[in-house]
Amino acid sequence: xxxxxxxxxxVEEKPILKGLNLEVKPGEIHAIMGPNGxxxxxLAHVLSGREGYQVDSGSASYKGxxxxxxxxxxxxxxxxxxxxxxxxxxxxxxxxxxxxKALNEIRKHRGEExxxxxxxxxxxxxxxxxxxxxxxxxxxxVNQGFSGGEKKRNEILQMAVLNPTLAIxxxxxxxxxxxxxxxxxxxxxxxxxSDNSFVVITHYQRLLDYIVPDFVHVLSNGQIIKSGTKELxxxxxxxxxxxxxxxxxxxx
Amino acid sequence: MIQSTSIFSEWINQQIDSDxxxxxxxxxxxxxxxxLAKGVFPTRKDEEWKYTPLNxxxxxxxxxxxxxxxxxxxxxxxxxxxPESHTIVFVxxxxxxxxxxxxxxxEDQGLSITPLxxxxxxxLELAEETILNSTLTDDNIFQHIALGLxxxxxxxxxxxxxxxxxxxxxxxxxxxxxxxxxTSPVNVIRVAGNSHLKVVEQYxxxxxxxxxxxxxxxxxxEDGANLDYYKISLENAGTNHVCNTIVKVARTGSFKSHQxxxxxxxxxxxxxxxxxxxxxxxxxxxxxxxxENQHLDVRTYLDHAHPHCSSDQHFRGILNGHSxxxxxGLVLVREHAQKTDAQQANKNLLLSRDARVDTKPQLEIFADxxxxxxxxxxxxxxxxxxxxxxxxxxxxxxxxxxxxxxxxAEVTQEIDIDSLQAYVQEKISASLDEIxxxxx
Numbered sequence: 001x002x003x004x005x006x007x008x009x010x011v012e013e014k015p016i017l018k019g020l021n022l023e024v025k026p027g028e029i030h031a032i033m034g035p036n037g038x039x040x041x042x043l044a045h046v047l048s049g050r051e052g053y054q055v056d057s058g059s060a061s062y063k064g065x066x067x068x069x070x071x072x073x074x075x076x077x078x079x080x081x082x083x084x085x086x087x088x089x090x091x092x093x094x095x096x097x098x099x100x101k102a103l104n105e106i107r108k109h110r111g112e113e114x115x116x117x118x119x120x121x122x123x124x125x126x127x128x129x130x131x132x133x134x135x136x137x138x139x140x141x142v143n144q145g146f147s148g149g150e151k152k153r154n155e156i157l158q159m160a161v162l163n164p165t166l167a168i169x170x171x172x173x174x175x176x177x178x179x180x181x182x183x184x185x186x187x188x189x190x191x192x193x194s195d196n197s198f199v200v201i202t203h204y205q206r207l208l209d210y211i212v213p214d215f216v217h218v219l220s221n222g223q224i225i226k227s228g229t230k231e232l233x234x235x236x237x238x239x240x241x242x243x244x245x246x247x248x249x250x251x252x
Numbered sequence: 253m254i255q256s257t258s259i260f261s262e263w264i265n266q267q268i269d270s271d272x273x274x275x276x277x278x279x280x281x282x283x284x285x286x287x288l289a290k291g292v293f294p295t296r297k298d299e300e301w302k303y304t305p306l307n308x309x310x311x312x313x314x315x316x317x318x319x320x321x322x323x324x325x326x327x328x329x330x331x332x333x334x335p336e337s338h339t340i341v342f343v344x345x346x347x348x349x350x351x352x353x354x355x356x357x358x359e360d361q362g363l364s365i366t367p368l369x370x371x372x373x374x375x376l377e378l379a380e381e382t383i384l385n386s387t388l389t390d391d392n393i394f395q396h397i398a399l400g401l402x403x404x405x406x407x408x409x410x411x412x413x414x415x416x417x418x419x420x421x422x423x424x425x426x427x428x429x430x431x432x433x434x435t436s437p438v439n440v441i442r443v444a445g446n447s448h449l450k451v452v453e454q455y456x457x458x459x460x461x462x463x464x465x466x467x468x469x470x471x472x473x474e475d476g477a478n479l480d481y482y483k484i485s486l487e488n489a490g491t492n493h494v495c496n497t498i499v500k501v502a503r504t505g506s507f508k509s510h511q512x513x514x515x516x517x518x519x520x521x522x523x524x525x526x527x528x529x530x531x532x533x534x535x536x537x538x539x540x541x542x543x544e545n546q547h548l549d550v551r552t553y554l555d556h557a558h559p560h561c562s563s564d565q566h567f568r569g570i571l572n573g574h575s576x577x578x579x580x581g582l583v584l585v586r587e588h589a590q591k592t593d594a595q596q597a598n599k600n601l602l603l604s605r606d607a608r609v610d611t612k613p614q615l616e617i618f619a620d621x622x623x624x625x626x627x628x629x630x631x632x633x634x635x636x637x638x639x640x641x642x643x644x645x646x647x648x649x650x651x652x653x654x655x656x657x658x659x660x661a662e663v664t665q666e667i668d669i670d671s672l673q674a675y676v677q678e679k680i681s682a683s684l685d686e687i688x689x690x691x692x
Binding site for chain 2: 049051072073075076077082084087088091092093099101103105106109141142158162
């Protein structure tokens with residue numbers, strides 16, 4: 001599904017990712033944890049095709065395609081989805097028509113017929129229940145005037161409607177209270193399948209109480225310094241990151 | 253400073269001497285004619301015209317003969333903005349009996365719509381009095397051209413306590429087939445106490461030739477009355493459109509103006525509003541959209557001379573190619589205009605490196621208990637928003653279009669005539685479809 005090999009990325013000449021390796025297979029959930037400034041969000045942005053990141057070496061392939069050469073919209077049409085840490089407010093663009101447009105672009109790419117307004121509405125209403133979102137938010141401009149929790153639910157709603165094969169959740173738990181966290185995680189869990197994969201980027205373990213990962217990786221200073229199963233996340237919760245960082249340094 | 257030798261001003265002098273039938277009596281015309289005789293056009297040395305050159309306009313020489321017929325199909329196309337309205341059509345400055353709804357078909361009691369040449373007696377006096385009671389701060393020559401040379405236009409009058417249900421759609425069409433046309437319609441609108449009226453003025457041209465359009469409108473909104481006043485300008489790329497709109501709003505009156513300036517080579521719109529009593533309001537909205545070498549200049553002047561009045565302005569510019577926008581808004585709050593609430597915003601979106609905008613919002617406040625704010629921005633599309641749309645599968649061109657349309661929609665969504673809102677949004681979209689190319 002996703003294969004990242006020795007990925008080195010810099011921002012304004014400053015190296016951020018320094019040789020990152022990651023293999024994600026269909027149906028797997030990978031959690032990427034790490035302290036602030038370790039390169040978690042950079043990874044999410046590079047994978048989704050945001051400008052401003054210089055790939056110095058290494059490769060990233062998705063479904064066998066060279067991910068790094070694809071425009072962001074092509075990545076999306078091929079089934080990738082990034083849930084933003086800070087979803088963008090877009091005044092004047094209606095939430096529903098935006099999402100309908102996005103879905104139909106993806107369907108067109110797959111050679112499927114575009115959904116008309118009626119079919120789309122019945123789809124979106126079904127998926128809204130998944131994230132317990134208020135219907136009035138559909139009529140508003142994208143994310144405008146949404147609370148922090150509503151924005152994150154809107155991300156998960158988009159994910160549910162677009163039905164990606166690989167979803168990257170960039171600190172989706174940040175700024176969420178426990179109820180919102182449960183709803184968002186519930187949405188993710190309902191979308192889990194043997195075909196879909198998730199990369200869950202998070203600073204805290206608590207999201208992983210709700211979205212149980214198959215693998216946990218610790219990112220520090222641009223590299224994955226430890227990989228394990230969900231028990232690793234619990235250990236991090238108990239002991240913090242410092243012991244791991246020290247362990248990594250002593251190896252160097 | 254004096255460009256009395258320009259081709260256009262020579263032509264104007266010939267018109268003064270000709271024996272055409274003009275709309276107004278000497279009382280109205282004389283002061284304007286004496287100004288015109290001097291032939292002084294502003295230059296860029298005049299502060300008010302610093303950013304707006306008149307070179308293109310002044311080298312034009314309009315023709316006085318038949319400019320071509322109007323066909324039914326084109327008129328129907330233009331009428332679609334307002335399917336449910338009283339439609340009054342002018343073709344090349346002449347009132348068209350054939351295309352206009354008959355004034356006798358108007359069902360709203362107390363509403364009268366009269367082409368200027370048909371005015372007589374008390375109605376003519378009232379129309380002229382309305383004009384004479386309106387004065388421009390910027391004593392520019394263009395209102396004198398309109399008052400001195402106009403042969404046609406409309407007088408729209410509503411009696412007291414009338415709620416006019418049907419909007420009035422005034423369509424000024426130029427047929428520009430190879431020859432330079434000239435029109436200078438004058439509109440006089442009076443809405444008497446506690447009455448409500450909606451007027452849509454639409455300017456359009458069929459054909460590609462240069463057209464000069466110099467309208468002037470004089471508006472009185474009396475005590476407790478409401479006027480929604482829309483102006484849609486969508487003339488061809490050869491058009492030079494210079495208009496003046498002078499408005500008086502009396503005690504507790506409300507004037508709402510929407511201006512959508514979407515065409516022409518040169519557009520200059522000057523909108524001046526003064527409150528003649530307390531607790532009146534003015535709401536001004538507008539979008540100007542330019543491409544290639546278009547020049548769009550929007551000026552507003554708000555004179556707060558009485559207490560408890562409010563004004564709220566929101567203008568947005570979208571500029572592509574080498575086009576240029578100018579926004580100049582002055583809000584004057586006089587000493588006795590306490591509790592004034594004046595808001596003014598101008599936002600501009602530059603879609604190309606060579607597009608340019610000069611924006612100058614100004615507040616002059618002489619009262620001490622007021623709430624005033626103004627702001628102007630000039631920027632490009634938000635790259636975060638672009639990326640967000642792309643990350644959902646929408647390509648860059650489409651994302652650019654969506655964001656640009658959205659930028660305009662924040663103003664156009666306030667148009668409260670549904671068909672007109674759809675029409676304006678569609679026209680903006682169509683223009684953007686043509687001009688937005690993927691900047692990959």
